[in-house]
Amino acid sequence: MTASAGPVGFFRERFGLDDRALERALGSALERQVDAADLFFEYATQDQVALEEGIVKSGDRHVEQGVGVRVQDGERQGYAHSDEITVESLSLAAATARAISERSGSSAAVRVRDAADGRDLYPVATSPTDVAIERKVRLLEEIDAYARARDPRVKQVMASVIAQQRHVLVAASDGTRVGDTRPLVRLNVQVIAADAAGRRREIGYQGMGGRYELERLLEPEAWRPLVDDAVRVALLNLKAVPCPAGALDVVLGPGWPGILLHEAIGHGLEGDFNRKKTSAFSDRLGQRVAAPGVTVVDDGTLPGRRGSLNVDDEGTPSQRTVLIEDGVLVGYLQDKLNARLMGMRPTGNGRRESYAHLPMPRMTNTFMLAGSEDPEEIVRSVASGIYAVSFGGGQVDITSGKFVFSANEAYRIENGRIGAPLKGATLIGNGPDVLTRVSRIGSDLALDQGVGTCGKDGQSVPVGVGLPTLRVDGLTVGGTEA
Amino acid sequence: MTAARTPLEGRAAIERALARALGAGAHSADASLVETDAVEARVRGAEIDFVKQSRERVLGIRAFVAGSGGLRTALTSTSDLAAETIDRMADETVSLARATAPDAAAGLPAGGFAEDAPALGLLAAGDRHVAVEARIEDARRAEAAARELDPRIANSEGSSVDSSFHRFVYGNTAGFFGEYESASHSLFCEPLAQSNGSMQRDWWMTAARRLDALEDPAAVGRRAAERALRRLGARRVPTCEVPVVFEPMIARSLLGHLAGCVNGGAVYREASFLAGRLGERIASELVTVIDDGRLPGGLGSRPFDGEGQPTRRNRIVESGLLRSWLLDTYCARKLGLESTGSAARGAGGAPAPAPSNLWLEPGKLGPEEIVRRTERGLLVTELIGMGFNPVTGDYSRGAAGLWIEDGRVAFPVEEITIAGQLGEMLSAIDLVGSDLLWVGAIAAPTLRVARMTVAGS
Numbered sequence: 018m019t020a021s022a023g024p025v026g027f028f029r030e031r032f033g034l035d036d037r038a039l040e041r042a043l044g045s046a047l048e049r050q051v052d053a054a055d056l057f058f059e060y061a062t063q064d065q066v067a068l069e070e071g072i073v074k075s076g077d078r079h080v081e082q083g084v085g086v087r088v089q090d091g092e093r094q095g096y097a098h099s100d101e102i103t104v105e106s107l108s109l110a111a112a113t114a115r116a117i118s119e120r121s122g123s124s125a126a127v128r129v130r131d132a133a134d135g136r137d138l139y140p141v142a143t144s145p146t147d148v149a150i151e152r153k154v155r156l157l158e159e160i161d162a163y164a165r166a167r168d169p170r171v172k173q174v175m176a177s178v179i180a181q182q183r184h185v186l187v188a189a190s191d192g193t194r195v196g197d198t199r200p201l202v203r204l205n206v207q208v209i210a211a212d213a214a215g216r217r218r219e220i221g222y223q224g225m226g227g228r229y230e231l232e233r234l235l236e237p238e239a240w241r242p243l244v245d246d247a248v249r250v251a252l253l254n255l256k257a258v259p260c261p262a263g264a265l266d267v268v269l270g271p272g273w274p275g276i277l278l279h280e281a282i283g284h285g286l287e288g289d290f291n292r293k294k295t296s297a298f299s300d301r302l303g304q305r306v307a308a309p310g311v312t313v314v315d316d317g318t319l320p321g322r323r324g325s326l327n328v329d330d331e332g333t334p335s336q337r338t339v340l341i342e343d344g345v346l347v348g349y350l351q352d353k354l355n356a357r358l359m360g361m362r363p364t365g366n367g368r369r370e371s372y373a374h375l376p377m378p379r380m381t382n383t384f385m386l387a388g389s390e391d392p393e394e395i396v397r398s399v400a401s402g403i404y405a406v407s408f409g410g411g412q413v414d415i416t417s418g419k420f421v422f423s424a425n426e427a428y429r430i431e432n433g434r435i436g437a438p439l440k441g442a443t444l445i446g447n448g449p450d451v452l453t454r455v456s457r458i459g460s461d462l463a464l465d466q467g468v469g470t471c472g473k474d475g476q477s478v479p480v481g482v483g484l485p486t487l488r489v490d491g492l493t494v495g496g497t498e499a
Numbered sequence: 500m501t502a503a504r505t506p507l508e509g510r511a512a513i514e515r516a517l518a519r520a521l522g523a524g525a526h527s528a529d530a531s532l533v534e535t536d537a538v539e540a541r542v543r544g545a546e547i548d549f550v551k552q553s554r555e556r557v558l559g560i561r562a563f564v565a566g567s568g569g570l571r572t573a574l575t576s577t578s579d580l581a582a583e584t585i586d587r588m589a590d591e592t593v594s595l596a597r598a599t600a601p602d603a604a605a606g607l608p609a610g611g612f613a614e615d616a617p618a619l620g621l622l623a624a625g626d627r628h629v630a631v632e633a634r635i636e637d638a639r640r641a642e643a644a645a646r647e648l649d650p651r652i653a654n655s656e657g658s659s660v661d662s663s664f665h666r667f668v669y670g671n672t673a674g675f676f677g678e679y680e681s682a683s684h685s686l687f688c689e690p691l692a693q694s695n696g697s698m699q700r701d702w703w704m705t706a707a708r709r710l711d712a713l714e715d716p717a718a719v720g721r722r723a724a725e726r727a728l729r730r731l732g733a734r735r736v737p738t739c740e741v742p743v744v745f746e747p748m749i750a751r752s753l754l755g756h757l758a759g760c761v762n763g764g765a766v767y768r769e770a771s772f773l774a775g776r777l778g779e780r781i782a783s784e785l786v787t788v789i790d791d792g793r794l795p796g797g798l799g800s801r802p803f804d805g806e807g808q809p810t811r812r813n814r815i816v817e818s819g820l821l822r823s824w825l826l827d828t829y830c831a832r833k834l835g836l837e838s839t840g841s842a843a844r845g846a847g848g849a850p851a852p853a854p855s856n857l858w859l860e861p862g863k864l865g866p867e868e869i870v871r872r873t874e875r876g877l878l879v880t881e882l883i884g885m886g887f888n889p890v891t892g893d894y895s896r897g898a899a900g901l902w903i904e905d906g907r908v909a910f911p912v913e914e915i916t917i918a919g920q921l922g923e924m925l926s927a928i929d930l931v932g933s934d935l936l937w938v939g940a941i942a943a944p945t946l947r948v949a950r951m952t953v954a955g956s
Contacts, residue, residue, distance in 0.1 A: 066599075069768065070768075072599075072600035072602065073598075073599045073600050074572060074599060074600065074602050074605070075572045075573060075574060075599055075849065076572075076573040076574075076595040076596065076598055076599050077573070077574045077575065077576075077595075077849070078573075078574075078575045078576075078588075078591060078592075078595060079575065079576045079577070079847055080575075080576070080577045080578070080579065080584075080588070081577075081578050082578055082579055083555075083578060091546075092543075092546055092548065093546065093547050093548065093549065093550075094548070094549040094550075095549070095550050095551075096549060096550070096551040096552070097551070097552045097553070098551075098552075098553050098554075098555075099553075099554055100554070100555055100556060100557075100578040100579070101506065110552075113552045116550070117547070117549075117550055150595055150598040151598050154598055154599070172769065173768055173769060173770070175768070209768070209769065209770060209890060217891075218769065218772075218890055218891070219890065219891060220770070220888070220890045220891075260895075260918075262738050262916070262918065262952050262953075262954035263738040263954050263955070263956075264738075264955075264956055293543070293654070293656070294654060295654060295655075295656055295691055295698075295700065297698065373553055373555060375549060375551065409885055409886070410884065410885035411884060411885075412883040412884045412885070412897070413883070414700070414881075414883060414899075415700075416656075416691055416698050416699060416700040417698065417699055417700070417730075417733075417899075417913060419883070419897065419899070419913055419914050420883075420897075421883050421884035421886070421896070421897035421916070422884070423884055423885055423886040423895065425888075440891075440893055441886065441888055441893055441895065442886070442895045442916075442918065443884050443886035443895040443896055443897055443916050443918070445884075445897045445914055445915065445916050445954075446914070447914060493735075493914060493915065493916065493954055493955060493956070494916075494954060495886070495895040495896070495897070495915075495916025495917070495918050495952075495954045496895065496918060496952070496954065497895070497918045497919060497920075497952045498952070499738050499739060499740050499952050499953075499954075
């Protein structure tokens with residue numbers, strides 16, 4: 018593979034996709050009257066090495082290539098994809114995609130031009146998939162030995178390294194021709210601990226990753242704190258007591274609890290739901306949806322972050338989009354289709370899982386800006402509530418606005434003091450209302466460690482979240498202790 | 500553009516991969532090829548939202564290399580089926596395997612490969628060339644029926660249809676080769692109900708191996724609309740402990756959690772709260788759970804599993820007693836048991852145990868009777884979130900549904916959670932409905948759990 022030629026050169030050399038070939042393929046998609054057409058080429062390699070029971074049992078490598086051809090006419094989209102990148106498969110896909118239009122005549126011919134702005138948010142010297150498997154094996158063996166040496170109650174260690182290198186190329190009827198090479202790495206550590214009697218077992222998980230050199234994961238200073246944390250949570254949960262049930266004041270820790278924003282706010286502000294007016298946030302631009310002081314942004318331009326992109330999957334450069342400013346709703350997340358139909362500008366949020374999927378408005382890195390309060394003071398301000406510092410997954414009903422997210426490290430707060438660890442519980446709230454209940458915002462904004470994956474309509478994309486310590490009053494906590 | 504490199508077809512691709520892996524020094528190997536041709540579309544109101552056609556092929560190669568005390572394993576996959584790519588991937592699989600650790604339990608099944616080819620009704624001949632236009636018409640009918648039902652249904656997320664054709668080809672160096680074709684068709688309708696500033700969505704769906712086995716599109720649309728309408732005006736209830744009734748569509752998720760906890764992978768890792776409890780009582784005696792890979796027309800049916808083992812009927816839970824895990828060859832060896840023919844193998848992935856057609860045997864009560872016998876409680880019609888921990892069985896999920904007072908549905912509820920522990924929930928099942936619902940590979944009837952914590956205002 019020729020890294021020096023960049024993603025555009027990669028596709029030119031491997032598949033003969035020069036600008037003329039792209040224009041011919043676009044021309045074929047434009048043989049009817051349509052509003053827009055685009056081509057999305059992808060060549061992705063993913064490696065995974067996994068350890069359990071003290072040994073690396075398997076190494077995996079997956080290579081995925083293909084092209085998707087899309088035609089848009091009004092609100093309609095025609096899409097066809099193929100895992101063969103050839104003249105024949107492209108023209109077949111184009112014929113299928115353009116059938117969506119019932120208008121006769123053909124659209125104007127297209128000249129594509131390089132739309133790259135020279136920015137690279139995630140340059141790597143070595144593709145993560147080119148790092149020798151032996152080094153990943155050694156890392157996992159070191160992690161296993163280290164975790165087991167931490168405490169005799171550690172019974173099982175499961176760890177994996179995932180490395181991905183994804184080349185994409187977009188050519189569109191608006192003349193955009195841009196490529197992107199996207200490295201992505203991730204380290205996962207899961208620990209199962211059992212109490213002395215062997216009666217109770219609990220799990221602790223921690224992970225990290227992003228668009229950076231795989232070598233960063235190999236450094237003991239990087240992975241040791243991660244393993245310490247997974248062991249700590251597993252042992253902590255051995256002592257966890259049942260969680261209370263009912264409406265309580267909740268303090269969210271910094272970083273990963275930003276999943277609150279992703280579920281409660283982010284999805285509801287995606288352009289497609291607002292164009293269709295199926296979101297609880299539809300027609301609410303300019304209205305107060307959060308307490309004063311609350312500012313939420315989606316930012317795809319943070320260097321090296323898991324949710325970052327140089328350009329989205331429609332070739333639009335990523336950007337920082339303010340969604341809520343000082344409590345007022347000011348922006349939506351847009352792809353090209355929904356921006357065009359709503360008379361707005363694309364925001365670089367048109368994303369797709371792969372060439373086999375249609376793009377949709379999706380989040381990148383979504384977080385709340387820091388406030389001014391001392392995080393410890395925020396905990397002390399709660400008479401009776403819970404302090405939740407780590408979460409598993411979440412989900413939202415866009416239309417009713419109801420969202421959930423599940424704590425996997427949480428503590429009781431009584432009289433301002435952190436008390437017993439609590440068994441995992443789901444928190445449920447109402448998106449358009451939850452941020453109006455924010456009463457204190459900490460000064461300690463942190464982003465997550467790079468493990469978020471967002472699912473929508475069956476498509477998964479990597480995302481990031483972030484939050485300062487936050488107090489939310491009267492959130493329903495789904496424990497078992499009524 | 501460069502000249503097309505002709506991709507290899509089914510058996511030729513498998514044989515080339517296996518021969519090349521052996522030539523590169525593999526002790527043994529297997530390979531699978533998954534081909535999918537699909538059409539998908541969504542209609543909103545009277546307008547087409549999107550139409551999508553796809554064709555995907557993925558070849559997966561698994562190679563074993565001899566080591567001291569066991570075999571070393573690696574796995575690769577590619578969607579490029581050119582001969583030279585297959586050769587390169589096979590070589591790479593063997594060299595990756597050399598870097599992993601020997602594992603005494605790794606390797607192909609010792610024997611017992613499928614010899615029969617049962618007729619399972621996985622593909623109706625007439626469905627093969629289904630026209631996307633016909634499926635779009637199904638979506639239009641569902642969409643129209645939903646909107647015609649009530650003026651409060653004026654918007655939607657749309658009605659989606661899908662028709663997929665699959666071919667699974669599998670071979671190994673132990674001499675087994677097999678292939679089968681299957682289809683699946685579905686229709687999913689998701690309308691919005693609006694009234695007095697309140698907005699609610701809900702959905703209904705149908706799915707089957709044969710097009711003519713799908714529920715009528717208009718009926719799907721009306722059912723979806725009724726479900727959305729009955730949620731209007733939902734409110735919270737105070738935190739309490741009450742009986743919780745799960746509709747069949749929702750009760751399936753409890754079986755999904757159970758399937759994860761009887762999965763051999765979770766069991767040998769002791770990452771399941773049920774590990775070590777084979778033969779013990781884990782549920783009420785009203786609970787019998789079957790997994791059958793050969794249910795005629797079943798969405799989870801297949802003649803052989805992802806390692807060439809014949810599929811079969813497994814009794815997982817019998818009158819509350821845990822009778823069997825779901826096992827592939829590897830997990831079976833780890834636990835000193837035999838494979839249950841449950842190795843699933845997705846496009847290019849490693850085999851791993853998974854349910855085929857899994858269901859909870861229905862009882863005799865109609866769902867209305869179950870509500871009537873519930874003096875005060877919750878009928879769950881939707882669950883959201885991922886609040887289930889298989890290691891401990893702890894369960895806490897967001898819920899919406901209908902409140903039951905005096906044996907009748909009183910009003911819709913939302914923004915609440917239900918919580919418990921899966922083992923205790925299964926043991927507390929005290930009423931089982933007769934209304935087993937098949938819309939996927941996992942099916943359940945209406946179930947009532949005698950007591951759970953509902954958290955609300």
